[in-house]
Amino acid sequence: MLKKNENDAFDLVVIGGGVNGAGIARDAAGRGLKVLMCEKDDLAQGTSSRSGKLVHGGLRYLEYYEFRLVREALIEREVLLNSAPHIIWPMRFVLPHSPDDRPAWLVRLGLFLYDNLGGRKRLPGTRSLDLRRAPEGAPILPQFTKGFEYSDCWVDDARLVVLNAIDAAEKGAEILTRTTCVSARREGGVWNVQLKDKTGVRTVTAKALVNAAGPWVNDIVGRVAGVNSSRNVRLVKGSHIIVPKFWDGQHAYLVQNHDKRVIFINPYQDGLALIGTTDIPYDGKVEDVKIEDTETDYLIAAVNRYFKQKLRRADVVHSYSGVRPLFDDGKGNPSAVTRDYVFDLDEAGGAPMLSVFGGKITTFRKLSEHAVQRLAKFFPQMGGDWTRGGILPGGELANADFPAFVNQLREAYPWLPRELVQHYARLYGSRTSTLLGNAKSVNDLGKDFGAGLHEAEVNYLRRHEWAQTADDILTRRTKLGLVISDKEIAALDKWLSAQKVLA
Numbered sequence: 001m002l003k004k005n006e007n008d009a010f011d012l013v014v015i016g017g018g019v020n021g022a023g024i025a026r027d028a029a030g031r032g033l034k035v036l037m038c039e040k041d042d043l044a045q046g047t048s049s050r051s052g053k054l055v056h057g058g059l060r061y062l063e064y065y066e067f068r069l070v071r072e073a074l075i076e077r078e079v080l081l082n083s084a085p086h087i088i089w090p091m092r093f094v095l096p097h098s099p100d101d102r103p104a105w106l107v108r109l110g111l112f113l114y115d116n117l118g119g120r121k122r123l124p125g126t127r128s129l130d131l132r133r134a135p136e137g138a139p140i141l142p143q144f145t146k147g148f149e150y151s152d153c154w155v156d157d158a159r160l161v162v163l164n165a166i167d168a169a170e171k172g173a174e175i176l177t178r179t180t181c182v183s184a185r186r187e188g189g190v191w192n193v194q195l196k197d198k199t200g201v202r203t204v205t206a207k208a209l210v211n212a213a214g215p216w217v218n219d220i221v222g223r224v225a226g227v228n229s230s231r232n233v234r235l236v237k238g239s240h241i242i243v244p245k246f247w248d249g250q251h252a253y254l255v256q257n258h259d260k261r262v263i264f265i266n267p268y269q270d271g272l273a274l275i276g277t278t279d280i281p282y283d284g285k286v287e288d289v290k291i292e293d294t295e296t297d298y299l300i301a302a303v304n305r306y307f308k309q310k311l312r313r314a315d316v317v318h319s320y321s322g323v324r325p326l327f328d329d330g331k332g333n334p335s336a337v338t339r340d341y342v343f344d345l346d347e348a349g350g351a352p353m354l355s356v357f358g359g360k361i362t363t364f365r366k367l368s369e370h371a372v373q374r375l376a377k378f379f380p381q382m383g384g385d386w387t388r389g390g391i392l393p394g395g396e397l398a399n400a401d402f403p404a405f406v407n408q409l410r411e412a413y414p415w416l417p418r419e420l421v422q423h424y425a426r427l428y429g430s431r432t433s434t435l436l437g438n439a440k441s442v443n444d445l446g447k448d449f450g451a452g453l454h455e456a457e458v459n460y461l462r463r464h465e466w467a468q469t470a471d472d473i474l475t476r477r478t479k480l481g482l483v484i485s486d487k488e489i490a491a492l493d494k495w496l497s498a499q500k501v502l503a
Contacts, residue, residue: 010036010174011379013193013206015181015220017041018048019157020356021212022164023368023387029171030390031372031383036204037165037173038195040180042472043465044161046286047214048361049476050322052240052264052277055080055088055362056152057118058339059254060262062110067117069340073362074118077153080365081122084163084392085400086429087156090123091266092251094136096144096306101256104146111150123151139247139307149251154266157361158476159427162465163392170393177466184209184225186349208375211355215286215325221344221355231344231357234328234337235283239291240276241299242268242318242482246309255306263302269482272317275299279334282323291319318482327358341367345374352378394429405429415441420452427478428460435460447495450488451480458492462499470496 014025017039025037039045057074058066081088097104111126129147131137137147169175176195183194191206211220221229245267247253253265261279268274278295296319300311327342341359345352354374359367365387376382397405406425409432413421416436424432435456439445446455453473461467461477470492474481481489 008204010034010206012208014210016212017043018214019161019361019364022161023364024210024371025173026164026168027368027372027387029168029173030386033382035173038176038179044158044476047322048161049158050320051157051361053157055155071117076363082400084395085397085402086394087159088153091154093254095148095254096140097146126150166393186351189350191351209353215323227346229344232328233325236324236334237280237282238277239295239321241316243273243315245271245273257302286323289321289323291321394431396430449492451484453480
């Protein structure tokens, strides 16, 4: 809700509540700047919750000579693993080799570079596999006899955004969700910014404006701020499907398709598999993006090319699509368009506006650091770089040891069912104790909405994580929407509506 402040003057207003906007707000607030971040929907409601859920170097980007991007991403992989070990964890990927596509020597060279380009410390290196004997080869068709295994990391993408916003708020930033920036104009060396939510319009001033609106970045540049830019985003749709998991083990697979694209097949939640992604030019309304049947068929065909168990459309239990706002570098092939990020700094009138084009979730922290560095000359009083060693909320686990932390939780709360211990530990880490409060039994957690979602967790999400709707809670904060029933969702919506009335 918008509120009247005696002093609505900020150093920095950040537009966009995705991973880049939240990361920039966090970085700037940690340097002592007075920051406001606004998001027209919920945190991570757009691209940042519709990724492949990976913190990875981008093995295939080596083929496009994106060595700087891959090196930065590989370095960031371990930085992020240390900063949030509850929502980011290592995963092994098995790559069955098809001699019809890339030659084995090229794959080996790429994996050698992948192992050594980023100063790998914690993650195990690559190994070759005989798929006829290795257990990882059991679900693979017999004609694929050779494979490779390498490391990357899994991430809960939407929670990564939320944790950055929490950290920003705890460092003094004001976070406004469901608040649209309707106008920004330079006047007297500052930005006058109009913000609108369901209660009305609020005007604030800012010494600098950061446009991290993702797919809407050009709309903010032109329509909202009235600024000209020679840079553009290129919108590319990526879709994923979710099916029942069809192999044993916690490893993932990476398969090469006939068109040289690669498809990830990852364990997802409990007993599911996440498969993606597609790369299709997109020119529709971003809010209307959805998977097409041709994309579903494409992903299924890529899996069926390698696996004994054949998938059908009927196996798809859920799907989602997102629009990636890639920097338009003029490449014709969507898969060849750079995943690197580019800044456009407009300094007219002494009131800078920094617009962010492109980027990927793995490099968000470095992007955020670079963005604030670009504004340093306008804020000579601000502090130095700090996020490389910063721990995200909930990530304060001794030695970043998640299994040891889970055991500590079990000892501290012996009455808590094992599945809830795992659920709370993965989502909230060291902040689980705040969620549980003084509870001494499961009954103390309040109303059970189904799928292990209790009133205590819902209230924690409302009070600490800006969750307002059932979709906020079930889709982006917890992923319980994959297993909860429609009847239970309706009951949760009704309960949340009643809480708003009481408030």
